[in-house]
Amino acid sequence: MTKSETVTHSSVLHRDTRFVPKKAIGGKGSYIFLEDGTKFLDSTGGAAVSCLGHGHEEVSQAVIDQINKLPYCHTAFFGTEASEELATFLTESTGGKLSKLLVVNSGSEAVEAALKLARQYFVELPTPQLQRSRFIARKPSYHGVTLGALSVGGHMIRREPFEPILATNSSHVSPCYPYRGKKAGESDADYVARLAAELDAEFQRVGPENVCAFIAEPVVGAALGAVPALPGYFPAMKAICEKYGALFILDEIMCGMGRCGTLHAWEQEDVVPDIQTIGKGLGGGYAPVSGILISEKVVGALDKGTGVFRHGQTYQGHPIACAAALAVQKVIKRDNLLENVRNMGKYLEERLRGSLEQHPYVGDIRGKGLFWGIEFVKDKETKEPFSPDKGVAFLIQETGLKPEYGVSLYAANGTVDCMKGDHIILAPPYNISKEEIDIIVDTAVKVLDVVFAKVSAD
Known part of the structure; x- marks a missing residue:
């Protein structure tokens, strides 16, 4: 759900009563299809749920x-x-x-x-x-x-x-x-x-x-x-x-x-x-x-x-x-998917570290298998977090949801002390391919560039 969504009537008690999320109308493999035509890469499996992706016929x-x-x-x-x-x-x-x-x-x-x-x-x-x-x-x-x-x-x-x-x-x-x-x-x-x-x-x-x-x-x-x-x-x-x-x-x-x-x-x-x-x-x-x-x-x-x-x-x-x-x-x-989790997990780690370890606002990259987190900081040396009112993690999540990016980046805050601190999680399906991991990481980098250009300018 993005905060930019137009409020329309819904009888559902959504997670935020003031906004109605876009409707998902289908899914196949690592992708969810939205009513507005977006082909959305579900790189978090929702909340680390969709381990086989969507539409597995068996x-x-x-x-x-x-x-x-x-x-x-x-x-x-x-x-x-x-x-x-x-x-x-x-x-x-x-x-x-x-x-x-x-x-x-x-x-x-x-x-x-x-x-x-x-x-x-x-x-x-x-x-x-x-x-x-x-x-x-x-x-x-x-x-x-x-x-x-x-x-x-x-x-x-x-x-x-x-x-x-x-x-x-x-x-x-x-x-x-x-x-x-x-x-x-x-x-x-x-x-x-x-x-x-x-x-x-x-x-x-x-x-x-x-x-x-x-x-x-x-x-x-x-x-x-x-x-x-x-x-x-x-x-x-x-x-x-x-x-x-x-x-x-x-x-x-x-x-x-x-x-x-x-x-x-x-x-x-x-x-x-x-x-x-x-x-x-x-x-x-x-x-x-x-x-x-x-x-x-x-x-x-x-x-x-x-x-x-x-x-x-x-x-x-x-x-x-x-x-x-x-x-x-x-x-x-x-299908021996645990081996794929281990192999693709190593590749995901390599891509994340290679692309983001030197990022000025990335403090830590950690995880196991196909379960990875990225913690964001205002200062890499002191590990000082961003002020909660910046809403960094959720700004990253919302930006990823935009049609031009179409990727899920599971956001949470309070990483440091339940109040301050921002991170995102990646948890793609166990049958993910290298090509899809490349898309996830490359798109995440683009999202972070856009978000931190805005955050640093504020």
């Missing part, structure tokens, strides 16, 4: 086949072949390290389920630990918009209007954000050790016996702009959780399901979570679908206890969602 047919077979049944009464096949596929993809799958509809719902399951785990233990009700997350993390997910998230601007109704059982530690977090002369290992000490101190502050879980994104998405952790960071975090008996939750809604070059982002981190959230690339946008993968330790506690996860939703395990996700995952595996 996936579409799988959805149609499931609709014709059985569009819906309630999981309190029945199971389905689609849900069983998807669960088998995904649990086997973890090498059995995670043994059960719960399918819901959105990332926020998956995080809600993960938080509730973490709490219930301690309730179900042979000797219940009922005092465990706290969560530790990171600043300025984003884990979803529903009240539980928003409460555990650390993005202050997103939280601000709802603070009076948010839960107060979460606290936050620093992220692993080397560009801004490392001290001068500090080694990576010393920085990781300092972050581990901070988490340990937070456990001590709130009472280690009171903590249900620590939750973090392996590669931070919207809140920081594709920031991966340093080697050794997550093993250090998990060790502290194990030291105090808390669960270790990894939120892979945005960075998982192949986005970073392995199906699960934690495969690159030398850790296994107790609970993992998945979404976005799970179903590639062909149906609303997300889920949680659960370790046998957590499942076993329920098995030996009540046997019931006290969390049910009307549309959980929806047959169409499961069929779409299964079809997407089978295509990724059959």
